[in-house]
Amino acid sequence: MKKLLSIALALLMVLGLAAIAKPASADAEEITLWTYPIGNWGNEEAVKALTDAFTAETGIKVKVEYLTYTDGDDKVNTALTAKKAPDLIMEGPERLVSNWGAQGYMVNIADLFDDQDKAEINPAALAACFADDATAYEYPLCMTAHCMAINMTAVKEAGAEEFVNTDTHLWTTEQFFNTVKALAAKYGLVGGIYCSGQGGDQGTRALVNNLYGGTFTNAEHTAYTWDDPKNIQALKALYDLEGLDYDPSINGGEEIANFYNGIFKMAFCWNIGQQLNPNSAGTGAGKTANGEDIAFMAFPSEDGNAVLQGGIWGFGIFNNGDDARIEAAKKFILYMADSEHTVDAVRASNYFAARSAVAGNELDIWAGNEIMAEYNKLMPFLGDYYQVTKGWAPARTAWWNMLQQVGASDGSEAAIAAAVADYCAQANEGAK
């Protein structure tokens, strides 16, 4: 009896293990979507409304998992190595095209783009989603331009209003420096060149590149070029500027929190999502914690015409070897990003549509929204989407390590140039 019992128990456990190891193959009536927190695409309630509508129309259920930027990549990579990847993933070309696509994990979805789509989708977004002319790993849904923000109430109190144009949201390097100086004279601390990690690094990259017209990569996206003298000049100028410190103890998210709580008077990690809901605190659009006004601004440049870093987000399909599921995933993409439902899908992101029209019908997603209309003034300044350059992940790490090194240096041009050269070389190693 005891032997029988033990055999039965052991079998049960082994069968249980087998069940864990190989789940029953789901048919194409259910697909899985993993999404990063792209506006309200990280909000279960908002996404459920969208996926329920999709299920009602197609009969295909969508199981959604919500990732964070802190550990999302690790989860996806673990799933990929365990061959448990989701059917669909929502993120930007730097991950979908340059990383997982280039490594052979994604399905080529070039067949989803017809000529009309290609005409309607923003050219920069379209280009970023294609690895080459015939291979696409992402279908774009939404996009925005990243910018910076200033505490307008503090700027007025510091008497620096004359340097800030809240109509065009553009300013020159000189106006920016004058504003920082005025704020520093009044408050001491103005902001921080955050560099504890890669979170929000688009802000520091755009700030440094814009100040004197430096670049991050070459136009062909084959090499990192942030060792050019214009960037060194910018890093040196920031080092010398009172009120702004290189801060290796905070990242972009923490910078936003400091700005929202009034500790900083400027933030370099900003976009329309933050402007609508600063620090995701739900305390009102364009306001700090104590109700002071926040103005969004382009990054300063010598001639006042910024080159802004873009964010493009859309869907990609992991190749799990199941044609039925791939087809179902494609249906989902077209439903969300190329149909009359695109308006809702884009609105959930809190960003702008990556296309001007769907099937010839103009998209007017943010009609009547004053803040979005105002923010839309920055969109023409979207620059090159260089995040698709090979070796992007190590290059990002090299960037914030370089900022740490610059901050810890004596601030001499030679020391800054040496740090920049060293880490840029590291980044270029990864680009080979």
Add this chain to the structure above:
Amino acid sequence: MSPELRRRETVAGYLFLLPSLIFFVGFVVIPMVMCVVTSFFDATMDLNTPDKFIWFDNYIELWQDPVFLKGLTNTLIIVLVSVPFTCIFSLWVASAIYKMREGLLSFFRIVFYLPVVTGSVAVTVVWKWMYNNYYGIFNYVLKNTGIISKNINWLGNPQYALWCIILILLTTSVGQPIVLYVSALSNVDSSLVEAAEVDGATNTQVFWRIKWPQIMPTTLYILIITTINSFQCFALIQLLTSGGPNYATETVMYYIYYTAFKLYRFGYGNAMGVILAIFIGILSAVQFRLAREK
């Protein structure tokens, strides 16, 4: 017991062991073997490039990699500081409290054990707030008492960052050793202690001659566990500094994670894992040997 009965009992015993054995083999043994095997390959996530057998190249590269060497140095500093401190401090606290009445003893046990059972993320977030450059309590107190005139960026300054990490590690490491030492000291044969005292032994002599030998197995366990935990310091680094500033808090464990899961160099990361395991193995063996000789 007849041979047949013994055989049946043996089979039954193994069958009961089977489920946990499957888990052990599946989740411990096989990954360990794969780790060693992969460390000889140029293994990445790239499906388009097959993994290449590269003999000892990963191991050679390690010793030329300044970040790994910095991480190894920092790891050794953490071990050398935290292991002796944890053992001595917890023994001192346990010696002071183990004879207290039950209520008071429980209070101290709770106080020292609380950081152990509190989630590491919660503990780290609180410490991060205390260390904060702009509104942290350390800067607030030090400034208001006139000890410093300007805020110190505790986690952003290479001079202080590693010591800040070690301080947190110490507060979360002493709880378990204290509880173990309290238990071990309570179990010391009181008749031996009383006999020594009757013979005129001083407190120091009683401790070193009677108690210390009897709590040696506990000390050995604490030494090994603390050493392993110190070598594997990861969550604090990940949550507080990401190895910065300028690699001042880089540890081998964090660099393994970074190399494998950010750069996708699985082979290289695994080679580091093997080296770390060898270090831990050697140190544990030395500790065993020393304890046995004592």
